[in-house]
Amino acid sequence: MALRDELKKRDPFDLIEQEAALSIMRTSDLLENRFARLLREYDLTRSQYNVLRILRGEGRPMPCLEVAQRMIQVAPAITRVVDQLVNAELIVKTQSDSDRRVFLIDLTSRAKRVLKAVDVPLLELHRSLLSGVPKKDLKQVIAILQQIREGVSE
Amino acid sequence: MALRDELKKRDPFDLIEQEAALSIMRTSDLLENRFARLLREYDLTRSQYNVLRILRGEGRPMPCLEVAQRMIQVAPAITRVVDQLVNAELIVKTQSDSDRRVFLIDLTSRAKRVLKAVDVPLLELHRSLLSGVPKKDLKQVIAILQQIREGVSE
DNA sequence: CCCAATTAATTTACATGTCACCTATCGACA
DNA sequence: TGTCGATAGGTGACATGTAAATTAATTGGG
Incomplete structure (x- = not known):
């Protein structure tokens, strides 16, 4: 179904740019929702999982803000997520x-076990959500979206 | 390649499907941020603006839940946004x-003025955010994202 | 005609994100 | 050495999103 039908918008889009933007945001919502639903089964939110994933990817203790930057998040948001994760x-x-302003965070062995348990189901979800789309198209979307992000950041 | 081998490959992305999903979500975040910033100048949040836009598009009083469905939002969220808009x-x-469970909402003349004021700047923002991207590419993104949404909805 | 299932809307609890502001620490430079 | 700007991080207020439970009204089947 075309986006304009989904939104039951009567007039056609004024601009293709507008349709593209809405399309991106709408699709993102759908995907985020699915991922959140899977992670909830492991008592994780998307933010929490992202922190863990970044830490594992880096393989070393990291300052909170460094993690935040990779998540495109503002510092205050990270503070709370970190608190929750420490609590859990x-x-x-x-x-x-060396720098007493800095607080380093690192995975516990429990976290490593949880991550390991999530890996396969999450990968399968990624695969299944986008399975209907040819890899060639995915590559193209990735390239074009990158171009969009570069333009927006300016 | 075996799944466990793919899982070890963490750089840059395990799967093109994963890269695509992350790319969509990141881009969406960026765009939403820009729109939110513009709307804030008019004392509107994105949700509030969307309710007004939908009402204008429909041109008649609408039940709260009907508006919510078009926004892909859950009912409780709408309740609050409606309260805010009534308040404003x-x-x-x-x-x-005819059905006393239903509450109909409709634009005030003040809202129509605000919408009119927002129209042009918002359209310009849409245009400028994606101006660097050829229309051909935008069309392609729109088509592929639509395909993704169809797969996800199943 | 009545009861059960359904539907519209709301409330509550919780996670998240943003902004504005604050604290502690570091480091450079006068 | 002392001050000042920059940096890491935290707090509080507020808006939003989700889930789950609740209330009120409607509707359909027996």
Whole structure:
């Protein structure tokens, strides 16, 4: 179904740019929803999972703000997520010796187990959500969206 | 390649499907941010604006839930946004005569003025955000994202 | 005609994101 | 050395989104 039908908009889009933007946001909502639903089964929110995933990818303790930057998030949001994760014993937070402003966070073994349990189902979800789309098209979307992001950041 | 081998490949992305999904969500975040910033100048949030836009598009009083469905939102969220808009005197809410469970909302003349004021800047923002991207590419993105949404909805 | 299922809307609880502002620490430079 | 700007991080207020439970009204089957 075309986006303009989904939204039951009577007039055609004024601009193709507008249709593209709405299309991106609408699709993002759908995807986020699916991922959130899967992660909830593991008692994780998307933010929490992202923090864990970044830490694992980096393989070393990281400052909170460095994690935040990779998540395109503002510092205050990270603070709370970190608190939750510490509370859930999924990360540990220690003050850096070299710079006492910095707090380093690192995965616990429990977190590593959880991540491992989530890996396959999540990968399968990614695969199944986009399975109907040829890889060639996915590559193209990735390239064009990158172009959009570069334009927006300016 | 075996699934477990793919899982070890963390750089840059495990799967093109994953890269595509992350790309869509990141781009959406960026765009939403820009739109939110513009609307804030008119003391509107994105949700509030969407309710007004839908009402204008329909051109008649609508039940709250009908508006919610078009916004892909859950009912409780709408309830609050409606309250805010009533408070700001941008919509009026009246109980339906034919079905007293239903509350109809409709634009005030003030809201129509605000919408009119927002129209051009918003359209310009849409245009400028995606101006760097050829229309051909935008059409392609729209088509592929539509395909993705169809797969996800199943 | 009545009861059960359904539907519109709301309330509550919780997670998240943003902004504005605050604290502590660092580091450079006068 | 002392001050000042920059940086890491945290707090509080507010808006939004979701889920789950609740209320009120409607509707359809027995």
